[in-house]
Amino acid sequence: MKFFQTVTAFLLPLTALAAKKSSTDKFSDYRSQQLAAAAPLKLDDNEYSRLTAAPRDYSVAILLTALEARFGCAICHEFQPEWDLLGKTWAKGDKKQESRLVMGTLDFVNGQRTFQSLQLTTAPVLLYFPPTTGPDAKPDTQPLQPVHAWLARHVAGPTPPIVRPxxxxxxxxxxxxxxxxxxxxxxxxxxxxxxxxSRNLWAALSLIAVLLFTSGHMFNHIRKVPYVAGDGKGGISYFAGGFQNQFDAILAFATISLALKVPRMTDPRTQGIATLAWGLVMLAMYSYLLSTFRIKNGGYPFFLPPLLDGIPALSTML
Known part of the structure; x- marks a missing residue:
């Protein structure tokens, strides 16, 4: 019995020393794997638990992602190259292991148990585990982005700059x-x-642009101005009842008739008379619409002869 007690007493310091070195040895093991891969470590549930288990005198940054096509995580695929670049940069830039940082990637396929334990329903998620022992020990916190600046704020020691290939x-x-x-x-x-x-081409384009922007077509196209509206009794109202609105169905009908009907006439004399008549109709209707609008909006500055003051009876109708 005394022999076993003596052996136990002799081995206790060695056991304590081995336990003390286990965290450092674990870091060296993972660090060598990361240097060999020149990228963040590929983890599963067991490796995740072992890597983040306390006590540890190193820090851990782990990306939880879902890269398989069935999950449809577009952000995961966009973020993964940046994460791999950061891991490669860190592995090459911190050869002296002064930051004591291990980086890893845990895909949902290999880490379903971890996702469930963390109650994660979205990806990607970046977790940072600070050391639990040593001078830089801190409580665990959730990560912040951007990644490089975030790691530089939390990791002790120098932070190598990002070098993009x-x-x-x-x-x-x-x-x-x-x-x-x-x-x-x-x-x-x-x-x-x-x-x-070609001058003819630019002249045609200029005329089309001038007509579109000065004829009210663009205003009607953008504002979706109606030509007529219902009167609420099953009929049609040709005059808008608002302070800033006015329908132009009558003027549009006159314009369309002048553009489509008159050119089809074969008799030049009849065509000339029709052109003059429809021109007068357009002049009268446009003047009538402007005068009507001035009744509703007295501050409207524009007018067109021959109807300057409008029809007084129309104001009672509106």
């Missing part, structure tokens, strides 16, 4: 697109330049 695919694609555009313009220039420099 050269995107050769983007450079080649941009170069090919520019050269292709220049080549296409050079080949098509003899055929396209005469069209672009």
């Amino acid at each position: 050269v995107n050769y695919v983007k450079i080649v694609t941009t170069t090919v697109a520019i050269l292709g555009t220049i080549t296409a313009f050079t080949v098509a220039a003899p055929y396209v330049l005469p069209i672009i420099q």
Whole structure:
């Protein structure tokens, strides 16, 4: 018995020393794996529990994500390259292990038990576990973004800067697109330049733009102004009852008739008389609509002869 007591007393310091070194050895193990992979460690439920178990004299940053297509997590796929880049940068930039940080990735497929224990229903989620022992020990906190600035605030020691690799695919694609555009313009220039420099083309486009922007078409198109409205009794009201509204169905009918009916007439004399008649109708109707609108809005500054003051009886009707 005394022999076993003596052996036990002798082994107790060694056991305590081994327990004390277990956290450091665990960090060295994970650190070597991270350096070998040059990226955050791929974890499962068991590795997640072992990596984050206390006591630990190192910090842990873990991304919980769902990358399989069946989950439809577009944000996970967008964030994953940035996370891998950060892990690669950290592995190469902190070769002396001064920050004592281990980075890992836990996919939902391999960590369903962890997701359930954390009651997570969305992804991606980034968790940071500070050391539980040592001078930098802190209580666990939820992570903040942006990732690099967030880690720099929480991790002790130097923080290596992000070094992005050269995107050769983007450079080649941009170069090919520019050269292709220049080549296409050079080949098509003899055929396209005469069209672009045509005065008739620019005159036609200018006239169309002037008519669209000065005839009220764009206003009607944007504001969805109605031509007529119901009177609430099953009939049609040709005059809007508001302070700032006015229908133009009568004027539109006169304009359409002048544009469609008159050109189909074969007799030049009849066509001339119809043109003059419809022109007078448009003048009278436009003047009538303006005068009607001035009855509702006395501050309206525009008018058109021959009807300057409107019809007094119309004000009672409105």
